[in-house]
Amino acid sequence: MWTIFINIILGIWLMAAPTILGYGPIASDNGHIVGPIIVTFSTISLWEATNAVRKWNYPFALWLLLAPWILEYDLTIAIVSDMLIGAMVFAMSTLRSSMKNRYGGGWTSLWKKYPDHMNDPME
Amino acid sequence: MGQRSEYIPPGWDYNPAAWSQRIPIVILAFVGFGIATYLSLYQLNYVDTVWEPFFGDGSITILNSKISRLLPIPDAALGALGYLVDAISGIIGGTNRWRRMPWIVIVFGLAVGPLGFISVMLVVFQPVLFSAWCTLCLASAIVSISMIGPAMDEMLASLQYIQRAKRSGISTWKVFWGIQPEVEKIK
Numbered sequence: 001m002w003t004i005f006i007n008i009i010l011g012i013w014l015m016a017a018p019t020i021l022g023y024g025p026i027a028s029d030n031g032h033i034v035g036p037i038i039v040t041f042s043t044i045s046l047w048e049a050t051n052a053v054r055k056w057n058y059p060f061a062l063w064l065l066l067a068p069w070i071l072e073y074d075l076t077i078a079i080v081s082d083m084l085i086g087a088m089v090f091a092m093s094t095l096r097s098s099m100k101n102r103y104g105g106g107w108t109s110l111w112k113k114y115p116d117h118m119n120d121p122m123e
Numbered sequence: 124m125g126q127r128s129e130y131i132p133p134g135w136d137y138n139p140a141a142w143s144q145r146i147p148i149v150i151l152a153f154v155g156f157g158i159a160t161y162l163s164l165y166q167l168n169y170v171d172t173v174w175e176p177f178f179g180d181g182s183i184t185i186l187n188s189k190i191s192r193l194l195p196i197p198d199a200a201l202g203a204l205g206y207l208v209d210a211i212s213g214i215i216g217g218t219n220r221w222r223r224m225p226w227i228v229i230v231f232g233l234a235v236g237p238l239g240f241i242s243v244m245l246v247v248f249q250p251v252l253f254s255a256w257c258t259l260c261l262a263s264a265i266v267s268i269s270m271i272g273p274a275m276d277e278m279l280a281s282l283q284y285i286q287r288a289k290r291s292g293i294s295t296w297k298v299f300w301g302i303q304p305e306v307e308k309i310k
Contacts (some may be wrong), residue, residue: 015250029251032247033249036244036264040240040243040244043269043272044272044275045272046272049139049272049275050275050276052178052273101135101236102134102136104134104135104283105283106279109283109286110282111284115283117286117287118133118286123177
């Protein structure tokens with residue numbers, strides 16, 4: 001759970017940092033686009049049934065490691081900040097929140113041959 | 124209320140269609156509806172100014188942008204309509220609606236989920252295009268993304284139910300619309 005809140009704060013920082021630290025236009029746009037995506041996926045993953053959505057952060061976290069070089073950021077602080085956030089968001093997104101409830105096998109049950117909700121031990 | 128054990132889906136520990144699960148989402152939808160209605164009153168010129176405590180001319184820039192007027196009705200009015208669909212589809216149906224009326228649960232899930240997600244992205248990407256922020260637009264976005272997670276569990280229960288129907292060889296179509304004799308056949 002706390003890992004998700006860290007991701008939300010990092011996403012908000014991506015949105016705010018360009019103005020606070022005076023990034024160039026390309027680094028700013030990147031933060032303004034990737035920040036809201038990370039905040040959105042992380043917020044959705046706060047709930048148990050949609051906790052797996054945290055993994056949707058992976059491509060965006062990896063992009064943050066590459067973006068400073070591909071987009072050629074001119075500000076060192078922008079390069080350091082984006083790469084650090086990318087690494088942290090990736091690490092935090094790998095961690096599963098502890099589950100209080102069962103969900104009949106969850107979303108993956110919909111593709112399974114023997115989903116949990118069809119052979120429930122409680123029945 | 125709504126936590127009667129026969130209403131808990133198989134393999135679950137609680138009923139995702141219980142009022143305690145749905146009312147918070149409906150309240151959020153009404154909050155979103157209020158914000159979006161206020162913003163559309165500004166866009167339709169019924170009110171002259173818009174509340175903006177943090178970003179100076181930000182709200183004015185964004186609410187008058189070309190993108191916000193791309194369609195015949197302003198984007199905030201579309202947002203208000205979206206929130207209204209969320210609220211109504213959240214209210215309709217009893218606490219066993221995940222199996223009695225899967226269609227409304229799916230409508231609710233799609234309205235809150237994918238559509239909510241798209242509208243949030245449209246709102247939040249505006250700084251890229253117009254270098255401006257809009258406090259109430261952001262507030263509306265926060266409301267929208269907070270609704271997605273809690274709404275999806277009910278959709279999952281309905282999809283699993285339809286999956287069980289399909290496996291039992293019962294018409295998925297009839298089950299989707301909650302046609303009685305078919306629904307009775309499945310747990």
